[in-house]
Amino acid sequence: MTMASPILELDCVSKNFGGLKVIDNLSFSVTPGERVALIGPNGAGKTTAFNLITDFYHVDSGRILLDGRDITAVPSRKRICHGIARTFQNIRLMSHLTVLENVMIGQSAHNASALAMLQPVNLLPGNRWRKQARKALDAAGLGQYALETTGALPYGIQKRIELVRALLSEPRILLLDEPAAGLNSSETEELRQQLIEVSRRGLTLIVVEHDMHFIGAFCQRVIVLNFGCKIAECSPHEAQADPQVREAYLGSDDELGQPHAA
Amino acid sequence: MSGYLEGVFVLLAINIILAYGAFLPLAAGQLNLGVAGFVAMGAYIAAYLTNVYAWTPIPAAIAASLLTAIIALIVGFPILRTRGIYLALATFAFGQVVQATILNLNVVGGAAGYPVQTFVGPALVGTVALIVVIAVILLFHTRLGISLTAVSDDEIAADMMGLSVRWLQTTAFTLGSAIAALGGALYAHHFSFVEAQNFGILASLYIVLYVLLGGTQTVYGPILGAAVFTLLPELLRGSASWRYVIFACLIIAVMVLRPQGVVTTGLLRRLFDIRRAGAAPQGRK
Numbered sequence: 380m381t382m383a384s385p386i387l388e389l390d391c392v393s394k395n396f397g398g399l400k401v402i403d404n405l406s407f408s409v410t411p412g413e414r415v416a417l418i419g420p421n422g423a424g425k426t427t428a429f430n431l432i433t434d435f436y437h438v439d440s441g442r443i444l445l446d447g448r449d450i451t452a453v454p455s456r457k458r459i460c461h462g463i464a465r466t467f468q469n470i471r472l473m474s475h476l477t478v479l480e481n482v483m484i485g486q487s488a489h490n491a492s493a494l495a496m497l498q499p500v501n502l503l504p505g506n507r508w509r510k511q512a513r514k515a516l517d518a519a520g521l522g523q524y525a526l527e528t529t530g531a532l533p534y535g536i537q538k539r540i541e542l543v544r545a546l547l548s549e550p551r552i553l554l555l556d557e558p559a560a561g562l563n564s565s566e567t568e569e570l571r572q573q574l575i576e577v578s579r580r581g582l583t584l585i586v587v588e589h590d591m592h593f594i595g596a597f598c599q600r601v602i603v604l605n606f607g608c609k610i611a612e613c614s615p616h617e618a619q620a621d622p623q624v625r626e627a628y629l630g631s632d633d634e635l636g637q638p639h640a641a
Numbered sequence: 642m643s644g645y646l647e648g649v650f651v652l653l654a655i656n657i658i659l660a661y662g663a664f665l666p667l668a669a670g671q672l673n674l675g676v677a678g679f680v681a682m683g684a685y686i687a688a689y690l691t692n693v694y695a696w697t698p699i700p701a702a703i704a705a706s707l708l709t710a711i712i713a714l715i716v717g718f719p720i721l722r723t724r725g726i727y728l729a730l731a732t733f734a735f736g737q738v739v740q741a742t743i744l745n746l747n748v749v750g751g752a753a754g755y756p757v758q759t760f761v762g763p764a765l766v767g768t769v770a771l772i773v774v775i776a777v778i779l780l781f782h783t784r785l786g787i788s789l790t791a792v793s794d795d796e797i798a799a800d801m802m803g804l805s806v807r808w809l810q811t812t813a814f815t816l817g818s819a820i821a822a823l824g825g826a827l828y829a830h831h832f833s834f835v836e837a838q839n840f841g842i843l844a845s846l847y848i849v850l851y852v853l854l855g856g857t858q859t860v861y862g863p864i865l866g867a868a869v870f871t872l873l874p875e876l877l878r879g880s881a882s883w884r885y886v887i888f889a890c891l892i893i894a895v896m897v898l899r900p901q902g903v904v905t906t907g908l909l910r911r912l913f914d915i916r917r918a919g920a921a922p923q924g925r926k
Contacts, residue, residue: 433801459803471798473791475858475906480787488803490784502782528906548803 384447386411386583387432387463387552392441394424394431394607401427403607404441409552414574414584416594416615419604420628425587426468428604429554432585433458433465445552459488464550466541468557468587472529478540479525483512485547512547519543519573535566542573552583559590571597591619603627651763653871654770655828660851660863661777662821667849667857668781669813670793671721672729674845675736676821681840682709682739683822684829685749691759691830698761702769702826706819713818717811736845743837754836761830769827773820774864780816781860789813793857821848854895856902865904 385408394402402424409415417425430436432443434455442451445461453461464485472481483500486508490496500508516522519539529537538558545553558574559567567590574597578584588594594601595615603611603618605627611618618624659680666673687705690696696704720731749755780786791799792809800806829835847870855866873891877884895903 435797435801456800456803456805459801465801467798471795471801473794473798475790475794476787480790483784483787484791484799484802484804487784487788491803491805496783496785496788498784499779499782500784501787502779508784528910544802 383410385409385444386446387585388442388444388447389428389432390442390444392428392431392438392443394427394436394439401607402431402438405604405607405609406441407602407609407612409583409585411551411583412578412581413600414578414586414598416586416588416598416601417604418588418591418594418601418618419610422606423604423627424607425604426556427607429465429556429585429587432554433463459548459550460491462549462551463554464488464545464548464552465554466538466545466556466558468560470534470537470541472537472540472544474528474530477526477528478521478532479509479512479516481529481540482516482544482547483508485544486512488548515543515547516540534561535563538562539570539573542570546577550582552585553577555584555586555588557587557589559588559593567593591615595619647763649871649875651766651831653868654763654766655824655831656848656851656867656871657770657864658773658824658827659821659848660855660867661773662817662819662824663845663848664852664857664860664863665777665789665813665817665820666810667852668793668860669789669810670796671810671814672849673732673814673817674729674842674849675732675734675739676817676848677840677842677844678736678739679709679713679818679821680825680828680844680848681743681835681837682712683825684835684840685743685746685755685825686822687826688755688757688829688835689749692755692757698759698765698826698830701759702823702830705826706823709822710815710819713815714811717814717818721807721810721814733842733845736840736842740837740841743840750836752837754834755829757829757833757835759830760833761827763831766827766831769823773823777820778860785809785812786860790858850892853902854892856899856904858901858906859904859909861909862902862904866902869903 388408389406392402392405393400405428417428419425427436431438438451442449444450450461473484480501498506498508500506513525516525521536521539521543524532524536529540558570562570571593574584586598598615601613601615601618602609603624610627611621611624613621662679663673663676683705686708687701690701690704691698716735720735723731743749744752788804788809791804792806796806851866851870852863854869855864856862874884874888877887880887
């Protein structure tokens, strides 16, 4: 563990659904620029942890700190303004908007005022925000899809559009919920390259992912959850050898290196 | 223009304005079944200003529209907390309240109706309709426009992206009500008579149907919907008493064949692609 002060910190966070403890007294911290994976078997609470960090669900108890400041009371739509952006496990693009318009929605965090709302982003091709969105799409190799609607595009492409949309909010922390799920190996490699590039710019990345090869090649640290509790926090390599982690996943000592189905 | 054609033209222009009044909240995913109530407010407020204070129609219409917008904002804030069918019922109830209030307001004639002395001709009605159409189309090319569509597509993702769903829906509802009131003001001053009975649930349903038939996905749908609802009954006049039966059957047929409305994003894309493919024979990549 580095000694740098954490950018994000979960402090004894819990969440119940009815009587079910989905997240149980979870604490972890992430340092700026780190690439961390949240792993664990299905139902371990990985996506719920994301949902708590983004206030999709509100925590029942505990605190969430950003740069040491308590943001537990900050509502969901304001968290992105604080620099926390995410992608979704089940892609959530707007089906009646074009790809370009979808990624322009990502700029909303910096355009919330009534005046900013009246910018004619879709009228003049020279509009500053439109150009920025276009450039981001081109940089991600998605320029050719800019004017298509999203519904008919392949799954892998939609995932990358969601990533561009999240990046356009200029986040400091990016939460990626199963970014590699449903991608073939060459698409996964493309995604990894894209994320490495993003990481180089200083972004902090937290990834929920089942693909251990991807995690091993990308993340510096893994946090292992099981039944809402943290059971291990170590390097990806150590996680694969940890008997407790293996047991959580498999209940036996089969090999863990297999990518799991989403 | 013959008197008959002139009458149809004015009706078309007013219906297009009203359609946009219902379209704006629908574009943000909200069904306003009280839209006729806002039309009535616009009509009565503007008529009162021209009758009693001798205002000219245009300032009266603008003032009526602004005042209605303020009322819509005040009413909209609590009403828009409800969702789906409950929102439809709440707006419906609000429309009934407006109608009942006017029926009991003797200062504007109550149930006997309210004659309007100042007259507004078809040219002015047509011009205002054109301005409204252009303004709404421009609006849908702004960030607000794409944000409204984003909210109706996926409220949760829109919220997570930093959009204020509440603010956007209230804005759409308020702007729509202001436009509906403008249409009402023109209606009152062209037909020189308003009565509360004309602004009931049936009127709201008709206006909402213009939009649903035309399509809520694009900003062009309401024009087509209003045109079909205004012109088709006129074209079917030959079949006398059966025309509304035929008309209703056609509407049902359209709704079955194109539940998303006639003008959809997909349709516009296809038209656009055909045009582009025609210009460049190799077509799209």
